Amino acid sequence: MSKLSDQSKAKRLQNSLAQVRIGQDELNLAIFPIAVLDKREQRTKRYLEFEETVEIKSGTVTRKWTISGHAKEGLPSPRDEDLYVGLMELTREQGATKKVYFSRYDLLKRLGWPINQSSYDRLEQGLLKLSSLHVNAVNAYVDSGGNPVTVGMTVIQEYKLHKENANSAPKSYIVWSDRIAQSISSQFIKRLDSSFYFDLSSPIAKRLFRYLDRRFGKDTYFFISIQKLAFEHIGLSRGIKYTSQVMQRLTPALDELVAKQFLVKWERDSNDVIHFYKNQHFGDRIQMSLPMDEVMISYEEEDLPNKEIVDNSKAVAIFNMLIKHRLMKSVAEKIVLAGIKESSLSSIEAAIAYFESLKKKKYPMSNPPGFLCHLIANGVPATPEEAVEEVESVSETEGEIALQMLEVEYMNYLDQLGETEFAKLSENRAKTLLDKKRADLLTSQHADTFKRWSASQLNEHARKMVKRDLARKAAIPFQAWCSSRGNRSGTK
Numbered sequence: 196m197s198k199l200s201d202q203s204k205a206k207r208l209q210n211s212l213a214q215v216r217i218g219q220d221e222l223n224l225a226i227f228p229i230a231v232l233d234k235r236e237q238r239t240k241r242y243l244e245f246e247e248t249v250e251i252k253s254g255t256v257t258r259k260w261t262i263s264g265h266a267k268e269g270l271p272s273p274r275d276e277d278l279y280v281g282l283m284e285l286t287r288e289q290g291a292t293k294k295v296y297f298s299r300y301d302l303l304k305r306l307g308w309p310i311n312q313s314s315y316d317r318l319e320q321g322l323l324k325l326s327s328l329h330v331n332a333v334n335a336y337v338d339s340g341g342n343p344v345t346v347g348m349t350v351i352q353e354y355k356l357h358k359e360n361a362n363s364a365p366k367s368y369i370v371w372s373d374r375i376a377q378s379i380s381s382q383f384i385k386r387l388d389s390s391f392y393f394d395l396s397s398p399i400a401k402r403l404f405r406y407l408d409r410r411f412g413k414d415t416y417f418f419i420s421i422q423k424l425a426f427e428h429i430g431l432s433r434g435i436k437y438t439s440q441v442m443q444r445l446t447p448a449l450d451e452l453v454a455k456q457f458l459v460k461w462e463r464d465s466n467d468v469i470h471f472y473k474n475q476h477f478g479d480r481i482q483m484s485l486p487m488d489e490v491m492i493s494y495e496e497e498d499l500p501n502k503e504i505v506d507n508s509k510a511v512a513i514f515n516m517l518i519k520h521r522l523m524k525s526v527a528e529k530i531v532l533a534g535i536k537e538s539s540l541s542s543i544e545a546a547i548a549y550f551e552s553l554k555k556k557k558y559p560m561s562n563p564p565g566f567l568c569h570l571i572a573n574g575v576p577a578t579p580e581e582a583v584e585e586v587e588s589v590s591e592t593e594g595e596i597a598l599q600m601l602e603v604e605y606m607n608y609l610d611q612l613g614e615t616e617f618a619k620l621s622e623n624r625a626k627t628l629l630d631k632k633r634a635d636l637l638t639s640q641h642a643d644t645f646k647r648w649s650a651s652q653l654n655e656h657a658r659k660m661v662k663r664d665l666a667r668k669a670a671i672p673f674q675a676w677c678s679s680r681g682n683r684s685g686t687k
Contacts (some may be wrong), residue, residue: 196352215480216305218284218389221378223335223386225409227260227428229328229350230276232398234273236432238269245427256343258334265327268320275321277351280405281305284389286379291673294374296365299356307393314663319356322369326351326400336374347497348374387482391457400448403428404457407471415473421445424469438467479526479568504531509540517548521564530571609670613662616669625661630666632657 227245231237240261248255254420264270281302286295300313307347308314308316328350334343349372357366371379378384387408395401406428410417425431435441442463449469452458459472517527534540550567617625633653636645645653670676 211234216281216284216389216393218289218387218392219384219479220280220283220405220409221334221375222349222379222383222409223260224279225405226428226430227335228276228402228432229262229279229325229330230271230273230398230402230587232273232430234272234397236270237264237272240270242268243430245430247427247483251337251343252341253343255335255456258343259379260330260333260335261331262327264407264511265324268327270447271321271324271328276300276325276398276412277306277393277401278318278321279325280387280392283387289381292405293379294368294370296368298359298363298365299367302367305393319666320356322356324349324367326354346374348372349373349384360562375656383666387504388478390483391455394455395448396451399431399444400451403448405444407452407473408455411471415475416469417473421467421469423461455548457496476529497629503535504528507535510535513540513543513547515569519568520547521551522567526564526568530568541570544602575650582613608676609666612669613666616665617658628629628661628664629654629657636660 226247228243231240231243236243242261244259244261246257246259248257250256262270282295282297284305285297285302288293289295300310303314303318308317323587326349330346330348330350332346332348334345336344336346338344351369352372353370355368357363359366369437385408387405392401392404395404406424407417408670410419419428421438425435425445426433429445431441435444449458451460453460453589456474457472457477461472462470485584504514514527514531514536517530517638518524522530530543531540534543547567550570552565554563620628636642636653639645645656648656
């Protein structure tokens with residue numbers, strides 16, 4: 196294998212990470228529609244209502260979601276829901292602020308709309324509809340005590356449009372409503388694979404993807420009646436009389452989600468219930484593509500790995516190496532379990548050694564954990580010894596090296612911040628947090644393991660996790676941290 200081909204492969208791996216656009220979705224907006232699929236109903240219907248019955252801590256509750264639109268323009272269309280998704284992606288990129296800036300040109304590019312006057316007009320109309328949308332959400336949100344509450348809300352509070360061109364700085368903006376801004380700040384949101392969403396071919400497929408991605412959570416199986424799915428969560432017209440006609444609308448979208456590997460399969464049973472089976476690896480590419488500060492902040496749990504890993508000393512060593520290189524526990528666990536099943540632990544070790552040799556030579560990596568995952572998945576292009584020589588010929592700009600060094604420094608900053616914040620605690624407050632963390636560990640899914648630990652081991656583990664929690668709450672986001680140092684190299 197030539198040096199050039201190896202270097203090209205490494206660059207392709209890095210570039211593939213950049214192709215994943217990570218957005219976010221407000222949890223209730225993923226469950227209930229805000230757009231109307233039927234074009235006639237967008238103007239003729241004054242309002243639409245959706246409902247579901249769910250189990251919460253206090254018992255069974257019925258949630259209702261009623262939307263009403265603009266007096267003249269009517270209810271939002273699927274393209275307006277695309278606009279919401281695009282704006283949420285921008286919100287995430289800008290640090291989850293309530294006021295989000297954009298240029299019309301860039302936003303149209305993100306949405307995949309043609310750059311012409313018709314699209315600019317459609318954008319303005321979409322913002323008008325979203326800012327006029329009113330939602331009456333009965334039992335859809337909860338108060339600080341976990342009790343269901345009814346909320347009357349809007350989605351966009353204000354917007355302003357400027358006529359920028361392709362090279363203009365963003366001057367247009369939207370301001371999220373207080374309710375949506377609160378959901379974002381309190382993490383009542385989930386990450387969304389925006390690149391996957393915008394690649395889907397139909398509004399039904401897009402709505403199905405957002406709904407199922409929310410419903411699955413950490414599970415890979417979910418079932419629901421066809422009627423409930425279609426009418427309460429996808430927004431098909433209740434005028435569709437027969438289940439066979441409903442399935443004619445849903446089947447192409449479901450098959451697309453299978454073809455594009457979000458679902459492994461779906462099945463309809465004799466009771467008109469659909470069973471969904473998610474591809475358990477679908478979310479990995481988001482985890483691999485997170486910026487460095489989110490990789491750090493997302494790594495909240497440090498429980499022991501799966502028992503199958505614990506029982507294999509080599510697997511444990513590899514798992515620990517992956518965690519050391521800042522992989523999410525869930526991702527590291529999947530990699531090692533696959534290595535055990537496929538008898539490929541040695542190849543994983545080789546990929547880690549190759550990765551470490553690249554880091555030693557300061558090979559530019561905007562997302563080292565994601566790059567390591569790609570090396571494991573795609574194979575090592577050369578031996579580590581050859582890689583060291585080959586990397587010397589790779590062009591490394593000062594900016595790329597500076598960025599990598601800043602990422603390492605930011606890791607150290609988070610560790611030190613945890614120590615500092617813990618030292619500030621009063622003795623009673625520290626004891627309260629440690630006692631609570633120990634109690635959480637002893638009631639977690641790995642409780643049996645933690646109960647076998649010595650008191651000193653458990654105390655040290657609880658202390659480490661408390662410090663991580665404190666650092667996460669007090670940390671400056673990576674880009675702001677770089678700016679505060681007067682160094683713009685960290686801006687991505």
